[in-house]
Amino acid sequence: MPVMDGRQLASVLSRLHPAIPVVFMSRFTAELMNMRLISPGIAFIVKPFKYDDLLTLIRQRLESCAS
Numbered sequence: 001m002p003v004m005d006g007r008q009l010a011s012v013l014s015r016l017h018p019a020i021p022v023v024f025m026s027r028f029t030a031e032l033m034n035m036r037l038i039s040p041g042i043a044f045i046v047k048p049f050k051y052d053d054l055l056t057l058i059r060q061r062l063e064s065c066a067s
Helices: 006-016 030-036 051-066
Strands: 023-026 043-046
Touching: 006 023, 023 051, 043 051
Parallel strands: 023 043
Antiparallel strands: none
């Protein structure tokens, strides 16, 4: 993204809507992303991913927000 990275966007959106679910995706490994950018408990998927895996992760995030 030209103006901000995904973590910055998630931070802005979380301030506006604290309950909004966030899913990070990257071509980098989960270990590297966990060390550098995201906190434990944040949903994360590595590119390339299967469509069904993304849908499952999104469904899990939405269900966790509903409970």
